[in-house]
Amino acid sequence: MTDSKSETSPSEGEPRLSAVDRLVEDLREMFARRSLRVGDALPTERELGEMFGASRNTVREALVVLRAYGLVETRPKVGAVLASGHGEALRRLFSFHDGISPGEFRDVQGFRRLIEIGIGEDILKRAEPADFDALDRVNDRILKAETSTARAQADYAFHEALIALGANRTTLTTFRFLRPVIEDLMRVGKDARPVQANTHETHREIVAALRAGDRLAYAYLMSRHLDYGLRFVPGPRETD
Incomplete structure (x- = not known):
């Protein structure tokens, strides 16, 4: 090898x-x-x-x-x-000049849901306790972030580290490809609610579900986490 x-x-x-x-x-x-x-x-x-x-x-x-x-x-x-760089092109493509609409937010979060919930089974098959310890340390970075930009970067780092545990390089590369867009959306949410402790606690619960080998709890917590930011998106809320 x-x-x-x-x-x-x-x-x-x-x-x-x-x-x-x-x-x-x-x-x-x-x-x-x-x-x-x-x-x-x-x-x-x-x-x-x-x-x-x-x-x-x-x-x-x-x-x-x-x-x-x-x-x-x-x-x-x-x-x-x-x-x-496609990353900058993507940032321009998703530069919501009139604010981020709920529909546009749902599109990006829908992509994330496919990847981040879908990777759960692979994580449970491959990850070891030490990997979850490392994931907790990545999560702790958000508590030390002092600006919305730093908090968004720390938030993204946690989700990227989570996907990396699935050991699928194509999935990880695809997620990284959208990093500029995802961080921009995260930053909008953190401008509206600078309460990184809530995000940190939610991440901690997600890691705890993985430690327990509870795939259903992981899927539920991740889905709830991805949906939560919608309430902070400007514009009228869409109905399901």
């Missing part, structure tokens, strides 16, 4: 990730740290491998993921360059 398929042990507050997933996150952090602009050339595959201690295959797979995100594209005679 190559290192592109291996998993790293969970560090403080972090779920286990494959070498490819970890490199994708490292590369995204590098883009931000270096303040790279659209069109800037990236280091070669060999150079990236040396920088991050990754094999050539791992680097190539990570670049494939970043191309799927729309963050990287290949240009003749130049190689890999930073692209405009």
Whole structure:
């Protein structure tokens, strides 16, 4: 088995990730740290491998993921360059100029429900007590967040860590693809109700249901959690 398929042990507050997933996150952090602009050339595959201690295959797979995100594209005679990014395009697509309507909110939450409730069975099959301990530590971050943006980022981190426990890279990549949109929606809710303790307690209950191996309780709690934010969405409430 190559290192592109291996998993790293969970560090403080972090779920286990494959070498490819970890490199994708490292590369995204590098883009931000270096303040790279659209069109800037990236280091070669060999150079990236040396920088991050990754094999050539791992680097190539990570670049494939970043191309799927729309963050990287290949240009003749130049190689890999930073692209405009589907994430920003999605943010513009879901930029609700007249406020977020209940219908639009339901569309995004419906997508999340399919993923986050559906992943429950896979989590219960694969996760170990240590994984739930790490998930609790991720959840604790929201209590230390001081702004609505920081709270939204901490909230998203919990849900991403939860999905990562399902060990389905396609599902995790799809969820990360919508991160700008999901965080924007989370931030709207937290602007309306800056009570992160409530979110933290709900997350704690979700983790407790997983610890108990109670799939039905997990599905109920997650569904209730995803529906709760609707009351803070501006505009007339839709009926079911």
